[in-house]
Amino acid sequence: MSIRAEHEIHTRRRGRNLGIGLMLGGFVILVMALTYVKITTIDFNDLKGGAIQTQESN
Amino acid sequence: MSDVTTTPSGEYEAQLGDYFALLKPRVMQLVVFTALVGMLAAPVSVHPVVAFASILFVAVGAGASGALNMWWDADIDAIMRRTASRPIPSGRVQPSEALAIGVALSGLSVMMLGLAANLLAAGMLLFTILFYAVFYSMWLKRVTPQNIVIGGAAGAFPPVIGWIIATGSFSVEAWLMFALIFMWTPPHFWALALFMRNDYDDAKVPMLTVTHGRPSTRRHILAYTVLLVVLAIGTGFTSIGGPIYLTAAVILNALFLLGAYRIWRRDEVDSEADNFMVERKFFKLSLWYLFLHFGAILAEATLRPYGFGGWS
Numbered sequence: 001m002s003i004r005a006e007h008e009i010h011t012r013r014r015g016r017n018l019g020i021g022l023m024l025g026g027f028v029i030l031v032m033a034l035t036y037v038k039i040t041t042i043d044f045n046d047l048k049g050g051a052i053q054t055q056e057s058n
Numbered sequence: 059m060s061d062v063t064t065t066p067s068g069e070y071e072a073q074l075g076d077y078f079a080l081l082k083p084r085v086m087q088l089v090v091f092t093a094l095v096g097m098l099a100a101p102v103s104v105h106p107v108v109a110f111a112s113i114l115f116v117a118v119g120a121g122a123s124g125a126l127n128m129w130w131d132a133d134i135d136a137i138m139r140r141t142a143s144r145p146i147p148s149g150r151v152q153p154s155e156a157l158a159i160g161v162a163l164s165g166l167s168v169m170m171l172g173l174a175a176n177l178l179a180a181g182m183l184l185f186t187i188l189f190y191a192v193f194y195s196m197w198l199k200r201v202t203p204q205n206i207v208i209g210g211a212a213g214a215f216p217p218v219i220g221w222i223i224a225t226g227s228f229s230v231e232a233w234l235m236f237a238l239i240f241m242w243t244p245p246h247f248w249a250l251a252l253f254m255r256n257d258y259d260d261a262k263v264p265m266l267t268v269t270h271g272r273p274s275t276r277r278h279i280l281a282y283t284v285l286l287v288v289l290a291i292g293t294g295f296t297s298i299g300g301p302i303y304l305t306a307a308v309i310l311n312a313l314f315l316l317g318a319y320r321i322w323r324r325d326e327v328d329s330e331a332d333n334f335m336v337e338r339k340f341f342k343l344s345l346w347y348l349f350l351h352f353g354a355i356l357a358e359a360t361l362r363p364y365g366f367g368g369w370s
Contacts, residue, residue: 008066015073016073030114034111037105
């Protein structure tokens with residue numbers, strides 16, 4: 001028996017597995033894109049300034 | 059050659075399309091469109107990637123509540139002709155799978171919307187999912203003939219969520235869009251109940267047609283339509299309205315009011331004679347009614363930066 005033999009379940013669930021794989025891949029790309037946008041659009045100087053002001057006011 | 063959708067023991071094995079059908083794709087279309095209009099009508103612009111991700115997670119949340127609704131309502135879905143072919147009553151998906159998908163996607167969508175947009179939008183999405191899956195599906199639907207009236211709020215929240223995604227806060231304009239869908243839902247579903255008449259009777263769902271009779275339902279359709287007409291045309295004079303919206307609203311509301319009046323004038327003998335033609339036409343018109351109202355709000359918002367949309 002070949003080590004590459006495909007089990008029947010792989011054939012039966014090919015569509016499902018492929019679909020879920022594509023969705024997971026899309027989700028990863030979306031999270032990466034969101035992270036990039038958040039990092040490049042948030043002004044961290046404002047956040048830092050805010051934090052310093054809060055500490056000073058205490 | 060063996061059928062790839064059946065197991066060796068001959069049982070049907072759910073395909074991706076069966077799981078997708080659990081999410082009520084047609085309802086998701088309406089949710090995506092109204093949430094998108096709510097977001098674009100807001101006076102704050104959203105980065106395209108954030109906008110895309112946010113609307114996607116709102117759609118996933120809506121789908122999750124649809125899966126939970128199908129899990130809970132599998133018994134009555136099996137009785138009603140309109141819903142008998144849904145994934146659970148037709149045996150394509152197991153109830154436990156629907157529950158797991160509904161809960162998992164609810165959590166994922168709320169969490170991701172909180173990260174993509176803001177916590178208020180995520181909170182509203184969670185509230186909407188619970189409102190539809192728990193308050194409407196598990197309680198109201200089988201208890202009161204006002205099920206459609208109060209439950210309609212669940213379908214009316216998406217434009218509010220869209221607005222919050224952009225602005226991070228509530229506003230009168232967002233609640234006007236909410237009210238438009240909220241007031242539209244009862245006439246839309248009562249018209250459906252008039253011509254799908256045996257379904258709700260057989261499933262013992264206390265629709266107005268079952269509890270108060272069909273003449274009363276016809277009166278209710280007309281009364282709610284009158285209130286809806288006032289609201290829809292009044293919205294035309296607010297900041298989300300404008301000449302395009304007002305023109306569309308006047309035409310659509312005149313047609314809708316005429317349809318409701320015709321339904322009110324008819325009795326069961328007239329309806330039986332033409333197989334509920336007027337009621338069916340009114341139901342079809344109601345779909346266009348909502349789509350075109352929100353399309354007009356979108357047109358006003360899109361043209362505003364170029365100096366054409368709105369009243370200014």
